[in-house]
Amino acid sequence: MAETGRDTRSCRSRNRLWVPSAALALLALASAVYSAPLPYVGVNLAGAEFGSNMPGTFNTDYTYPSTENINYFVSTKKMTAIRLPFRWERLQRSFNASFDVDEQARLTAAVTAITSRGAVAIIEPHNYARYKISGVEKIIGSQDVPYGNFYDFWFRLATLFRSNSLVWFNLVNEPYSMDTAQWRVGAQHGINAIRVADAANKILVPGNRWTGAHSWAASDANGAANSVEMLLISDPGNNYAFEVHQYLDGDSSGQSADCVSTTIGVERLTGFTNWLKTNNKQGFLGEIGGGNNAVCETAVKGALAHMESNSDVWLGWTWWAAGPWWPSNYIYLLQPTNNYATDAPQMAWLANSIPTAGVPPQAVASPKAAPVPQAQAAPKSQAATPVAPPTFVASGSSVDYFGVNLAIAEFGNVPGTFGTDYAWPSDAEVNYFVTTKKMKIIRLPFRWERLQTSFNTTFNSAELGRLQATVQSITSRGAVALLDPHNYARYVINGNEQIIGSSQVPYGAFYDFWNRLAGLYKSNQLVWFGLVNEPNGMPTEQWLQAAQTGINAIRAAGANNKILVPGNGYTGAHSWEASWYGTPNAQVMNNITDPANNYAFEVHQYLDDNSSGQSGTCVSATIGSQRLQAFTAWLRRNNKKGFLGEFGGANNPTCESAVYDMLNYMQSNRDVWLGWTWWAAGAWWPSSYIYLLQPTNNLQTDAPMMAWLQPFMLGPAPSNPTPTPSGSTGAPKSNSNVNNSSAMLQLTPLTLIIAALVLLIVGRH
Numbered sequence: 001m002a003e004t005g006r007d008t009r010s011c012r013s014r015n016r017l018w019v020p021s022a023a024l025a026l027l028a029l030a031s032a033v034y035s036a037p038l039p040y041v042g043v044n045l046a047g048a049e050f051g052s053n054m055p056g057t058f059n060t061d062y063t064y065p066s067t068e069n070i071n072y073f074v075s076t077k078k079m080t081a082i083r084l085p086f087r088w089e090r091l092q093r094s095f096n097a098s099f100d101v102d103e104q105a106r107l108t109a110a111v112t113a114i115t116s117r118g119a120v121a122i123i124e125p126h127n128y129a130r131y132k133i134s135g136v137e138k139i140i141g142s143q144d145v146p147y148g149n150f151y152d153f154w155f156r157l158a159t160l161f162r163s164n165s166l167v168w169f170n171l172v173n174e175p176y177s178m179d180t181a182q183w184r185v186g187a188q189h190g191i192n193a194i195r196v197a198d199a200a201n202k203i204l205v206p207g208n209r210w211t212g213a214h215s216w217a218a219s220d221a222n223g224a225a226n227s228v229e230m231l232l233i234s235d236p237g238n239n240y241a242f243e244v245h246q247y248l249d250g251d252s253s254g255q256s257a258d259c260v261s262t263t264i265g266v267e268r269l270t271g272f273t274n275w276l277k278t279n280n281k282q283g284f285l286g287e288i289g290g291g292n293n294a295v296c297e298t299a300v301k302g303a304l305a306h307m308e309s310n311s312d313v314w315l316g317w318t319w320w321a322a323g324p325w326w327p328s329n330y331i332y333l334l335q336p337t338n339n340y341a342t343d344a345p346q347m348a349w350l351a352n353s354i355p356t357a358g359v360p361p362q363a364v365a366s367p368k369a370a371p372v373p374q375a376q377a378a379p380k381s382q383a384a385t386p387v388a389p390p391t392f393v394a395s396g397s398s399v400d401y402f403g404v405n406l407a408i409a410e411f412g413n414v415p416g417t418f419g420t421d422y423a424w425p426s427d428a429e430v431n432y433f434v435t436t437k438k439m440k441i442i443r444l445p446f447r448w449e450r451l452q453t454s455f456n457t458t459f460n461s462a463e464l465g466r467l468q469a470t471v472q473s474i475t476s477r478g479a480v481a482l483l484d485p486h487n488y489a490r491y492v493i494n495g496n497e498q499i500i501g502s503s504q505v506p507y508g509a510f511y512d513f514w515n516r517l518a519g520l521y522k523s524n525q526l527v528w529f530g531l532v533n534e535p536n537g538m539p540t541e542q543w544l545q546a547a548q549t550g551i552n553a554i555r556a557a558g559a560n561n562k563i564l565v566p567g568n569g570y571t572g573a574h575s576w577e578a579s580w581y582g583t584p585n586a587q588v589m590n591n592i593t594d595p596a597n598n599y600a601f602e603v604h605q606y607l608d609d610n611s612s613g614q615s616g617t618c619v620s621a622t623i624g625s626q627r628l629q630a631f632t633a634w635l636r637r638n639n640k641k642g643f644l645g646e647f648g649g650a651n652n653p654t655c656e657s658a659v660y661d662m663l664n665y666m667q668s669n670r671d672v673w674l675g676w677t678w679w680a681a682g683a684w685w686p687s688s689y690i691y692l693l694q695p696t697n698n699l700q701t702d703a704p705m706m707a708w709l710q711p712f713m714l715g716p717a718p719s720n721p722t723p724t725p726s727g728s729t730g731a732p733k734s735n736s737n738v739n740n741s742s743a744m745l746q747l748t749p750l751t752l753i754i755a756a757l758v759l760l761i762v763g764r765h
Contacts, residue, residue, distance in 0.1 A: 037355045038308055040120055040316030042081035043073055043334055044287065047323040048106070049085040049126035049173075054135075055093060055100070062090070063325060064106045067113045072340045073322070074117040077347065078354050082114045083286060083318040085126035085173065088153060095131075095149040096702060099156060108160070115166040122168045122204065122286075122318065123161070125153075129175035129183055139178050140186040143653055147189045148707025154193040155710065162199035169194055170204040170243060170286065180208040180223040184232055192711040195236045196438065204243040204284055205233055213244035213285070214252050214268040216275060227275050236714050241282035241315055244272055248290050248299050254320065257291025257331040265303025273306070276313035285317035289332030292345045300346075304353040319350065398714045399666055401480060401675030403441035404433055404693055405646060408682040409466070410445040410486035410533075415453060422450075423684060424466045427473045432699045433681070434477040437706065438713060442474045443645060443677040445486035445533065448513060455491075455509040459516065468520075475526040482528045482564065482677065483517070484645075489535035489543060499538050500546040507549045515553040522559035529554055530564040530602060530645065540568040540582040544591060555595045564602035564643055565592055573603035573644070574611050574627040576634060586634050600641035600674050603631060607649050607658045613679065616650030616690040624662025632665075635672040644676035648691030651704045659705075663712040678709060 051061030065084070073079045084107075091103045107123070114121040130137040131145045138144035154169070161167040171190040175183040187205050194203060207226030209215050217227040230242060247254035248264050259265075269285075276283045288303060290296030307314040322334040322344075334344045406429060412421025425444075433439045450463045467483075474481040490497040491505045498504035514529070521527040531550045535543045547565050554563060567589050569581030577586040589601065606613035607623050620626075628644075635642045647662065649655030666673040681693040681703075693703045 036308060036311065037353045038311055038314055038316040039355065040081040040284070041318070041350075041354055042079035042083065042119065042316075043319045044083040044085060044321040045069060045073070045110075045323050046085050046321045047325050048090075048110075049087050050325060054087065054089040054132045055103075056090065058102070058106070062087075064110045065113075065323060068340060069322070069324060069335075070110070070113045070117070072336060074114065074119045076340075078356065079119060080355060081120040081122060081316055081318055083122040083124055083170070084110055084114070085124050088125040088127045089132050091125075092153055092156070095145075096152045096704075096707070099160075104160070111161065111164075111167060115164055118166075120166050120168055122170050123157070124170035124173055124204075124286075126173040129172050129178060129186060139182075140172075140175075141178070141182045146653070146656065146707070147186055148656075148704065148710075150186055151189040151193040151707050151710055152702070154190045155197050158194040158197035158199035158201070162197055162201065165201060168202040168204060169199070171206060173206070174210040174245065175206060175208050176210050178208065178222060180219075180226060180229040182223075183208045184229045187230075187233060189711055191233070191235050191240065192714060195714055196710055200237050200239060203235060203237075203240040204286065205230065205240055206243045206245075206286070211244050211286075212252055213246040213272040213283075216244065216272045231279060241284045242276070243284045243286045245287035245320075246285060246303070247288065248296060248303070254287070254289060254332070257293065257296070259290050259293075259296040259299040262295055262298035263302060265299040265301075266306045269303055269306055273310050273313060277310075281313065282315055283313055284315045287320040288317055289320045290346070290349075291331045297346075297349050300349050301353075304350070308353065317353075319346070398712055399670045399673050399675040401441040401643070402677075402709070402713045403439040403443065403479070403675070404678045405443040405445060405484075405680040406430070406433070406682055407445050407486075407680040408684050409450075409470075410447050411684060414447055414449045414492040416450070418462070418466070422447075424470050425473075425682065428699060429681070429683065429694075430470070430473040430477065432695060434474065434479045437710070439479060440713075441480040441482055441528075441675060441677060443482040443484055443530070444470060444474070445484045448485045448487045449492050451485075452513055452516070455505075456512045464520075471521070471524075471527060475524060478526075480526050480528055482530050482645075483521075484530040484533055485513075486533040489532050489538060489546060499542075500532075501538070501542045507546060510546055511549045511553040513553075514550045515557050518554040518557040518559035518561070521561065522557055525561060528562040528564060529559075531566060533566070534570045534604065535566060535568050536570050536581065538568065538582075540585060540588040543568045544588050547589075548592060551592070551594050551599065560596045560598060563594065563599040564645065565589065565599055566602045566604075566645070571603050571645075572611055573605040573631040573642075576603065576631045590638055590640075600643045601635070602643045602645045604646035604679075605644060605662070606647060607655060607662070613646070613648060613691070616652065616655070618649050618652075618655040618658040621654055621657035622661050624658045624660075625665035628662060628665055632669050632672060636669075640672070641674050642672055643674045646679040647676065648679045649705070649708075650690040656705075656708050659708050660711075663709070667712060678705070 045065040047063045047065055049062065053061045056062055070082065073082060086107060091099050091107065093100055111121045111123065128137070129140045131140070131149070132138070133144055140150050141147055154171070158169060171187055191203055191205070194201070207216060207230050208222060209218065209226065211226070217225050219225040223229065233240070246252065246265070246268050248259040248268070249256035250258070250260060252268065272283060275281070285307065288300065290300045304317065307317065319334050320332055324335065326333050326335055328337070332346070334346055336343050406425040408423045408425060410422065416422055430442065433442060446467060451459050451467065453460055471481045488497070489500045491500070491509070493504055500510050501507055514531070518529060531547055551563055551565070554561070567576060567585030569575050569578065569585065575581070577584050592599070605611065605627050607618040607627070608615035609617070609619055611627065631642065644666065649659045663676065666676065678693055679691055683694065685692050685694055687696070691705070693705055695702050
């Protein structure tokens with residue numbers, strides 16, 4: 001059968017002698033442009049996702065494709081992409097845990113067999129945006145499967161394969177029966193985790209409603225259309241595509257061998273293709289199939305030809321499905337028989353849409369897709385009722401500085417005994433937060449009285465040595481060390497706290513302290529100076545004078561380091577304009593001056609009912625942004641910068657949403673916000689502390705709240721995102737169809753054919 005719309009042989013006939021050579025050349029070029037295969041084409045090799053038992057038993061409930069199976073499709077049939085379904089539950093047997101060693105080895109072996117032959121391995125957790133717990137499927141973003149667990153999974157998986165650009169990350173198979181916004185938030189968590197893991201690989205992002213191309217613009221009881229909601233997806237690496245599935249039977253479910261018509265493939269893809277073009281996005285068809293009959297053959301060839309003629313937005317496709325465990329009568333089976341000697345009938349349909357040279361040169365990450373064993377076709381009911389999702393929408397660019405308070409050096413009686421009343425963070429702890437978790441700043445609380453045991457004297461050598469060692473540990477890893485005398489604008493004398501600016505603690509004593517400390521670190525711009533922790537119980541004007549004294553002392557020492565200036569009233573963001581503590585900070589602190597103009601205002605903000613940070617209950621899911629808004633507006637009106645020195649929330653869904661809301665708000669206002677540090681971590685906190693970020697199990701197991709923060713710790717985007725494969729037209733971000741020569745017109749198959757026909761007419765006359 002001639003390929004629909006692609007057969008140019010009708011031009012060759014008894015009239016061939018009068019056809020002008022120019023017309024023949026144009027027709028040949030039109031045929032080449034029209035029928036050029038996409039760069040990433042292949043098959044779903046299903047088997048590792050088989051079975052309902054989780055985790056199940058390898059080679060009883062499920063299997064992985066063999067090297068022979070991979071070799072047939074990649075080396076013999078020249079396919080350039082293999083989509084590899086597997087199950088999350090088998091690779092990661094419990095949340096936030098290391099991968100199962102045996103399952104990881106099986107997955108890695110299959111990936112190696114694919115990529116060592118030059119093809120792309122599209123790895124795809126075939127979970128329908130769910131995780132099975134005690135036999136019940138629970139939805140990502142529900143209380144049972146928090147977004148942080150999905151983040152942790154992809155962070156670990158991306159770390160495993162980030163050095164191999166032939167591995168693409170297909171976030172999950174066919175999300176369904178959930179709010180589209182909830183899935184979008186889950187997808188963004190996956191993307192953020194991958195990029196935080198320093199992986200530049202291609203990411204394939206499915207939509208809701210089984211990610212159907214035909215239904216991409218449809219909305220229903222499950223929320224907004226993918227065409228609206230998924231536009232909010234962002235990728236710091238700018239290396240992603242939207243993955244859709246499209247079957248050709250009556251309900252697009254892939255349950256029937258019959259196709260609706262010979263043109264149904266084109267019809268069901270056209271709307272999504274137009275959406276890709278309108279929004280300058282890329283697409284990948286992760287699943288397509290048809291029964292072995294003439295109508296389906298024409299429909300499939302038409303769908304592939306449509307994609308090829310729109311190669312500016314389509315990267316490729318993978319047929320559903322092949323694999324040794326499928327029954328021989330499976331309607332879409334592409335598995336060869338007779339020990340790989342006999343092709344499945346549908347293989348002949350695909351031959352003209354596979355690059356004849358096989359794997360593309362310099363093949364690198366491109367969009368991926370997800371297989372769905374049609375024997376267990378996409379479930380039509382949802383396993384769990386989702387809780388309301390956080391309002392987080394990643395902007396793709398974090399604030400510049402994000403980190404934690406490593407609290408321990410301010411603990412206990414003052415002055416106290418080192419190792420008994422207090423300690424300092426270990427190098428291993430610093431390494432965990434800075435190197436492993438990639439935090440950019442560590443706030444380092446300590447006590448003035450321990451470093452300077454009496455006014456206007458040199459620093460205690462032992463305490464200074466501990467401070468310097470910790471600062472060196474932080475800054476040598478490239479992070480900022482934020483020094484914080486945790487004194488509440490006081491100094492303990494004979495057991496009594498005396499306020500700065502009083503007769504007991506004159507401003508000059510504070511000046512001397514900061515002049516000495518700044519002199520030690522003036523040559524290290526990775527050291528920031530936080531003047532003091534949470535001034536309170538004093539007139540705001542008195543604190544203003546103390547703060548100005550500290551700034552003057554720092555600059556007099558020749559130090560141009562960043563200075564963070566807190567306000568009165570425990571420096572609450574929510575109370576910046578309040579008067580319960582005296583004249584509002586908003587009126588007084590604007591009088592601060594800095595000769596170096598290198599300072600920011602530091603505030604603290606907790607999310608419990610009285611903003612004290614004493615409760616594990618957060619007021620609401622939106623309390624974070626609400627309590628920052630007035631201060632943010634004040635910063636912008638006065639052309640100032642802010643830093644959130646302390647915040648926290650307990651491990652519950654409301655606090656998780658509130659923290660997301662707060663950090664997302666700061667991220668979207670990063671013109672005035674420099675960053676944040678969570679309160680708190682440190683080896684001496686009890687394990688029951690409500691806001692604890694300290695890892696356990698010898699720094700191997702993250703605290704639950706770490707997963708909340710990591711989406712906001714992206715840092716700068718990769719400087720060299722994975723390039724589009726040589727010769728591919730899959731990812732143009734500009735008008736790449738226009739030749740550099742201004743004399744060249746943009747040529748399409750249609751314009752070439754028309755030109756040829758004109759020449760034919762002229763030639764005949």
